[in-house]
Amino acid sequence: MHFPDQPLPPVAGGFILSQRLHHNDPLLAIGCFDPQHYRDALAEAWGIRLPERLQRAVVKRRAEYLASRLLVRAVMAEFGIADFILTNAPDRSPRWPEGIQASLSHTTGTLVVAATRQNLAIGVDVERWMAENTAHETAGYLMNAREQQLLRTLPVSFNAAATLLFSLKESLYKALWPQLHQPMEFTDAALVTVDWSQQRALLRLTRTFSTDFPAGTTLQATFLWQPHQVITQVTHPVKPG
Structure with a gap:
């Protein structure tokens, strides 16, 4: 595993601090964000609608959701899948595109996504x-x-x-x-x-x-x-x- 060395284009607004990729296989992406700069208007501007269950959630949860979906969308674009928005199955597990094995994790201000087309079980x-x-x-x-x-x-x-x-x-x-x-x-x-x-x-x-x-x-x-x-x-x- 290598720390991502390819920066993605900066995102205006101060909420997304950085997004980086490492083009290994599995691909690894790390994003950093500042929850204090989160605004609901950003979700609408980026075309990532908050699910109803999150619309009344605390700001921390809404910020994590938006930042993670933005990073996942960038990762899936690297696989030729444009404008992908990650959703969840009834058991709350993520629904990845067909043929993609991937995993997502976040903590305070940091997101990580790993993804591959290989036949691999993968967790991050x-x-x-x-x-x-x-x-x-x-x-x-x-x-x-x-x-x-x-x-x-x-x-x-x-x-x-x-x-x-x-x-x-x-x-x-x-x-x-x-x-x-x-x-x-x-x-x-x-x-x-x-x-x-x-x-x-x-x-x-x-x-x-x-x-x-x-x-x-x-x-x-x-x-x-x-x-x-x-x-x-x-x-x-x-x-x-």
């Missing part, structure tokens, strides 16, 4: 560092003893390492949901190795979900370490649908 996640007390309070259901030992060998604080683990498992869940439509617990997968210099990791399923995803299945992950946050991505080959 972005997280800001959890607080130290949160890391210790959640350790019991987020990680097993071996994972906790592994995290303590990493060259960062325990709360930052715990955030990496949380994000990797979120990316794994997002990658597998379209394949399985089954809920996952954090303990249904375990972090096996972390290559810090290459920013790569390996996860292993501890539970059998299907014949294609039995316990013991290993999944490759990559991550981008940034000040105050981490971006993770999990991919795994799947059979053509």
Whole structure:
């Protein structure tokens, strides 16, 4: 995974701070936005209508929705799909165009989209560092003893390492949901190795979900370490649908 190096044209108004692409496969896009500059008029100007369920939502939610749909539209244009507006299925999962496997994540002021035409399960996640007390309070259901030992060998604080683990498992869940439509617990997968210099990791399923995803299945992950946050991505080959 590489930090996107191709800037998209700037968007006027101060709401969208930047949008960048990296033309690898999967394609990775990162957007930064300022919720304080959000205005409902921007959605109308950009042709991205807010769903009824969001029209009375707090500004933070409306800002995330608009910024994410704008970035997704730019990513889909790279695949030759013009004016695409991302919608959601009844289970709230995103509805991507036919033939596109993709994933979306956002945190305060940051958006990430990964997309490919390959037959890949793909999941992406972005997280800001959890607080130290949160890391210790959640350790019991987020990680097993071996994972906790592994995290303590990493060259960062325990709360930052715990955030990496949380994000990797979120990316794994997002990658597998379209394949399985089954809920996952954090303990249904375990972090096996972390290559810090290459920013790569390996996860292993501890539970059998299907014949294609039995316990013991290993999944490759990559991550981008940034000040105050981490971006993770999990991919795994799947059979053509």
